[in-house]
Amino acid sequence: MNITIGNALTRGAGSVALKVLIVATAAIGGTALVSSSVFTALTASATNTTGGSVTSGTLKLEQAASTVTGITGGFVTAIAGMAPGDTINRYVTLTNSGTLDAITPTLGLAGTGSTTLTSDGTKGLQVVVNNCSVAWTNAGVCSGTTTAVMTSKSALAMATPQALTLTNTAGFASNLQIAITLPNATENVLNGALPAGTIQGLTTALTWTFSQSQRTGITTNS
C-alpha cells in the first residue's frame, strides 16, 4: 500500500482505516492469545488398570415335561377321549434359568379353532395349577409342600394371561401340576344323538405360554 499518493482528504481517510485495521487486528490477536491459554492449561486423568468389569444379567424361562416315569406327558402327549367329569393332570417343570430374579409370572392359553372347549367359560375346559416343593409322584401325590399357583380358570379366561403365584428367584425350578378338567355339564344323549352344542366329540390344540418380567431395577452402593 502506498499512502503517500493522493490528496490530504484521501490520506486522512486512509489513516483512519489503517488505525481501525490495526486496532481490530490487535483485538483479535489478544482474544486469540487469551483463548489459547485455556487449551494450554494442564490436565490430569486417572484410569483404573484392574477390575471395572460390568456385566448384565439374563432373564430366561424354560419348561420341560416331568421326568418321573408315568407322568411324562407334559404338553406334548395328546389327550384324547376326555369325558365330562374327567381331570387330566400333566406335570411340567418351570425353571427361571437366567441370572436375574423375575416378577409377575403369568400363564396364557391359546386354542386352535373355536370350539366350546375354549370358547365357553362354563362348559369348556378348566385349568388349575399347583406346585409341589419336590417332584410329584406318578400317582399325583406331593410328598412335600403343595401350594396353589393358579386357582381354577377357564380356558376362555386364560386367553388373557393369568397371574401365577410362583417363586421366581434366579435358578429356581417349580414342579407344576397342570390339572385340565372337562366340567360335567349334564347332557342327555338320547338314542345315540348328541345334543346341540355338545361338549362331546371336539378337538382343540392348546398352546401354553408362561411369561415373566425382570425384577425391578435396584440402586446399589458398593
Place this chain on the structure above:
Amino acid sequence: MRKSTRVFFTSILGVALVAPIQTSPAVAAITAATVSPALSVGTGTVQVFGSSTQTFTNPSPAPLLLGPLENKDRSLFYAQNNGTISTPAFNVTISLTDSSTITSVKRCDVGVLFIAAGVCASGSATAIPMTPGVVATISSLMAPNTFYNLELITEKKTTATIDLSVLTSQLGTRTINS
C-alpha cells in the same frame, strides 16, 4: 401456509418427538416367555342306542319301534354304544300301546346273546324291573362298541317304543395322571 396448518404439523411433530420419550420407561423392562408345543385335547362321545339287530351303526337317532308284539311272545332288541367313551350305566324307557303291561325284561351279560327264552349263551339272564313309560337305569358298564341283548315280554298284543339314553352325569368323574 395457513396458521391452522402450521399448528397441525407442529402438533404432529411434537407428538412424534415426545411420545417415544414418554413410553420408553414402560418398554424398557425385559420379559421372558416359554411357549409349549401344541397340546391336542379331544373329547370323546357316549352314544347308546337301541336296534332290533346287532350293529354298531346307529340306523336312526330315533326311538326303536318293536311290534306289533304278540301277547306273551318274547321280543329281542339290542342296546349298543357306538361312541368312544365307556358308560357305567344307561337308561331304558319302554312305552306300550293298548294299555299293555310288561311281563318281563331281561338282559344277558355284555356281548352275550339270548339263545332261548330267558336263556343266555353264557352266564345267566338278569331281570330288569320295568314299568311302561318309566325310565329304568341299568347300572352295567357298556364300553365303546359293546352291546347288551335284551328280551321283552308283554302282557298283551302291543307296539313298544323304546328309548335309550345316557346322561353325562352318569359317567362319573375320573382323574388321570399322565
